Amino acid sequence: MNETRRLRIGEVAERVGLSLRSVRFYEEAGLLTPDGRTEGGFRLYTESQVERLLLIKRMKPLGFSVAQMSELLTAYDTLRNPRASREEIDAARVSADEFAAIAAEACGELRTRLALAEEFSGRLSELTSEDRTSPQL
């Protein structure tokens, strides 16, 4: 029944919007291992692995390191795993909460960075618009 066609890296990368190199890199980093290989050695991925890559991609704007992503994914896996013990779940919750805080802080830094960028950008575009005020950055 489970007519789940497995995908090769090219199709995966295109669907997710990552480079082949990135997908392989995340594998090296331990973020996701292909479901298997063909006889010839081609990586094979399932749909749920595609989703996992999408999840990874959605973390990127926050600027997480691969190590952090790995941690967060582990915690997430634990929370979603019905077989996980009470302790594991609790630890995962703590971890997830920490990441929520880190994420909030990253958003804050992005906001200030955006504000600074916009300020500079504004001045820069005034630099060549000729009005009497001597333009200065």
Add this chain to the structure above:
Amino acid sequence: MNETRRLRIGEVAERVGLSLRSVRFYEEAGLLTPDGRTEGGFRLYTESQVERLLLIKRMKPLGFSVAQMSELLTAYDTLRNPRASREEIDAARVSADEFAAIAAEACGELRTRLALAEEFSGRLSELTSEDRTSPQL
């Protein structure tokens, strides 16, 4: 009369808020050369060089590469140089306009990145807040 005390790299770095390494790195990259050295080889900076470093620092939120910053600084110098020829000024204006466009685009990317970051951050903080909706990233 020009009682301009020149500063050494430590004081410069502290005032500007950059590391010594960064200041030296920007020098390597050709963004600014010290006004001179002491007999013993210590770098000496003028106030206007401090301002230049502050300017460099203000560019950073935009994510410019050092090569881009170098270009932009060159154009800026030309625009501020009263001895510059007409052609030089025109070229500098073109360059500055291009950078204004690049900067605006960078701001746009930062905005979308912030939006994505906030979305993920929001979901992440719901992950451990226990309500009935099965939490999913």
Add this chain to the structure above:
DNA sequence: CTCACACTTACGTTGCGTTAACGTAT
């Protein structure tokens, strides 16, 4: 047989951080 696609090294890039070993200035 042909191609598009994939594989594994392995070195290049950017913007610094970080020793290490040593000289300078007060």
Add this chain to the structure above:
DNA sequence: AATACGTTAACGCAACGTAAGTGTGA
């Protein structure tokens, strides 16, 4: 003489990009 500050290599790191040379599979 001590101490804070500075100097030049030079290697390390993250997160991939980019060949290079070779194999796979429809």
